Amino acid sequence: MTMVAVTTLRDAAGADVAKEALADHGIAVEIKRLGSNAYFGSPTAEEFEVRVPADRVDDAHKILELLAEELEQQVLAEAGVPPETDPVHGSSELPPPDKRPRKVSWAIALGLVGPLPGCGLLYARAFRLGWSFFALTIALFVGGIAAGSGDTLAMIGVLKGLDIVMAPFFAARFNKKLLEEESRTSYAARA
Numbered sequence: 001m002t003m004v005a006v007t008t009l010r011d012a013a014g015a016d017v018a019k020e021a022l023a024d025h026g027i028a029v030e031i032k033r034l035g036s037n038a039y040f041g042s043p044t045a046e047e048f049e050v051r052v053p054a055d056r057v058d059d060a061h062k063i064l065e066l067l068a069e070e071l072e073q074q075v076l077a078e079a080g081v082p083p084e085t086d087p088v089h090g091s092s093e094l095p096p097p098d099k100r101p102r103k104v105s106w107a108i109a110l111g112l113v114g115p116l117p118g119c120g121l122l123y124a125r126a127f128r129l130g131w132s133f134f135a136l137t138i139a140l141f142v143g144g145i146a147a148g149s150g151d152t153l154a155m156i157g158v159l160k161g162l163d164i165v166m167a168p169f170f171a172a173r174f175n176k177k178l179l180e181e182e183s184r185t186s187y188a189a190r191a
Helices: 012-024 054-079 104-113 119-123 127-147 152-190
Strands: 003-009 030-036 046-053
Touching (some): 003 012, 012 030, 012 046, 046 054, 104 152, 119 127, 119 152, 127 152
């Protein structure tokens, strides 16, 4: 049986995904490692050829194209891009920032790595509380330097802890309000 290359990939994981997708459709698959080349710009610097029987090349191309489209749609969905056939949004453009759902993990991460308390809350769209934490931190810092108090950093640490704990709840609350607004909009569009 003559095996023909249908695609070339630069990582083993991608080659395995292609192999699984083709094998699920009953196509015999062979992966051939072509070797290393430092000029590819890939972290693995390797290249893999996906080969199928010569009489199944057209089927393999169709399956790999569908797989590529499916993976692209998953990436777009993860990024928050609505599908093109969505009757409410009508396009595949990203919604404006105030209409995008907030990721709870990002709210926690920004609370942890943000330079001042309130960063996580600001991301979670809790503006009043976030800016209050920010202003209180500056006031504590300036007041602590003027008074020579050693408790300033401890109080700022408490604010930072509160930001980390409260930000995910406000992110979830924002997402809930966003879903309710979308359901009202879609209900009004159907009526």
